[in-house]
Amino acid sequence: MRESSVERHDRLLALVRERGTARVSDLAVLLGVSPVTARRDVEALAARGLLDRVHGQVSWPERPAAEGAGRPAAGEGLVLGLLAPSATYYFAEVIRGAHEAAARAGARLILRISDYRPEEDRARTEGLLAAGAEGVLVAPGWRGPEDRLSYGDWLAELPVPAVLLERRADPGSPLDGLDRVASDxxxxxxxxxxxxxxxxxxxxxxxxxxxxxxxxxxxxxxxxxxxxxxxxxxxxxxxxxxxxxxxxxxxxxxxxxxxxxxxxxxxxxxxxxxxxxxxxxxxxxxxxxxxxxxxxxxxxxxxxxxxxxxxxxxxxxPKRQVGRHATELLVERLTQAPDEEAARRHLSLLPRLRVRSSCGATAGTGPA
Missing domain, CATH: 3.40.50.2300 (Response regulator)
Known part of the structure; x- marks a missing residue:
């Protein structure tokens, strides 16, 4: 299968992030692409502020707040990553809620979609980190318990704060120690x-x-x-x-x-x-x-x-609220003081029943 430009960009960012600095010609060899393609990729990523480019070389950008200066309480300038199994149907509203909450906090949200292929969740999440995400919201593409067992534990090893989204972990498993927000x-x-x-x-x-x-x-x-x-x-x-x-x-x-x-x-x-x-x-x-x-x-x-x-x-x-509350929780984790040890949270949000014609009751007579 031919590699997409997004996947190639993820690999390029990962290489620069690992090395700190790299020559564009070396990146072309490592990526297996022409120097022209590598140069175009670098220019596109530099234009988005994901790389610094000087005289044929690129480097991982310095973060203004990296020296412990602290971040504004509102999360201004944060980059958040979101991995979802789909951008349509159920998860469209989750994504919308996350995007709205990120915008209110002054943060930027970047998205990756797994298409319910849990074996690709880890690589796509690493792509988010390579693209600059400082914390991630993750809704793995699990379809059943076997996927959770086979493609789950890596989430607990991420080097950045993570919030599990619309998914639950087995009690006592490594994932059970993560923050999570889910519908009940x-x-x-x-x-x-x-x-x-x-x-x-x-x-x-x-x-x-x-x-x-x-x-x-x-x-x-x-x-x-x-x-x-x-x-x-x-x-x-x-x-x-x-x-x-x-x-x-x-x-x-x-x-x-x-x-x-x-x-x-x-x-x-x-x-x-x-x-x-x-x-x-x-x-x-x-x-x-x-x-x-x-x-x-x-x-x-x-x-x-x-x-x-x-x-x-x-x-x-409450799909939209799940995205919103998860994003607010992630921003809180990223902006808390380094010496603050806030308790992890498992937040369950309650669905509502919307009464219409198909149950034979008069609309509006059911519980909210």
Whole structure:
């Protein structure tokens, strides 16, 4: 696969950061590119203030506050890095919140995307450091517990302050000592189930994916909510998959939910995520099951739930606030006095339930 200019810039910055000073001709050899390409890369990075360039050489820029002069309390001049698995759907709002908080603090935020490839998380985070990040917000591209075990411990070894974003660590693991800010998905699931039970429905079914930390947290939250509410699941969790990636698996999920409704086993369901919920509602209608008349439905994520033909009641994790609070925490870490030993924090933010038409209740009657 051909190397992108961003990846080449990351390698160039890493080389200069490691050496302190380097000749442009030497960098061309080390990077395996022509002298013209190396010179253009150096000029672009120097224009952004990431390198100092003088007479055919480049050097790592001196930081004005490096001699212990301290930083303004607002974080003016800080460079923050953010690694996210995606810049769309769920994480678009997280990124937006982080960007807004960084701007308010007078800091610059730089972004890298992993595309849910956890094996590349470390290299991309090192790219952020090479680009000048003095602290990082990291949402690893984990899909399941095995990724957390295989591609996680390096985070605890970073040479700069780090805040784990929308991810949780195993108790006692190296990552458990990091600051983190995450949505409390268990609370969100509890809100949804309690609302459906209050509307008079039998215990709701869960239709959920299993390919992301959020999906796994929703599944765990479902089991916890059942125990807290003193009810039993009407059946096993229905395995959901994206319709465009696995049409047969998606159809199996729809048929399982259709059978549960038509047999009288269930009259309500919580579906993760919005896109799956919208497509499930459409397919159920084709099979003769109507929402909310035959099935009360709540989606989880609230990204596009309100745009469905039948606006979907949805659990809304506080995505924007997660990005904002995580950034504020990172700025606080970077601006605290060197001799200050502030306690690490695990901050959980509570989702809200936004009531619309799909659960059969009047909008605005559910909990905020």
């Amino acid at each position: 998905h268990g609370h969100g699931v509890l809100l949804a189930l309690r609302h459906l039970l209050d509307l008079g429905h039998r215990t709701p079914l869960l239709v959920a994916r299993g390919d992301s930390p959020t999906a796994l947290a929703v599944r765990a939250g479902y089991a916890e909510a059942l125990r807290a509410l003193g009810v039993e699941a009407p059946g096993p969790v229905i395995e959901s998959v994206p319709a465009d990636q696995n049409p047969e698996g998606f159809e199996r999920a729809v048929r399982a939910l259709h059978e549960a409704v038509t047999s009288g086993l269930a009259s309500a369901a919580l579906v993760h995520n919005d896109v799956d919920a919208i497509e499930i509602v459409q397919r159920l209608a084709e099979l003769g099951v109507k929402v909310p008349e035959d099935l009360a439905l709540i989606a989880y994520d609230d990204e596009v739930a309100a745009l469905a033909d039948i606006p979907l009641t949805a659990v809304a994790p």
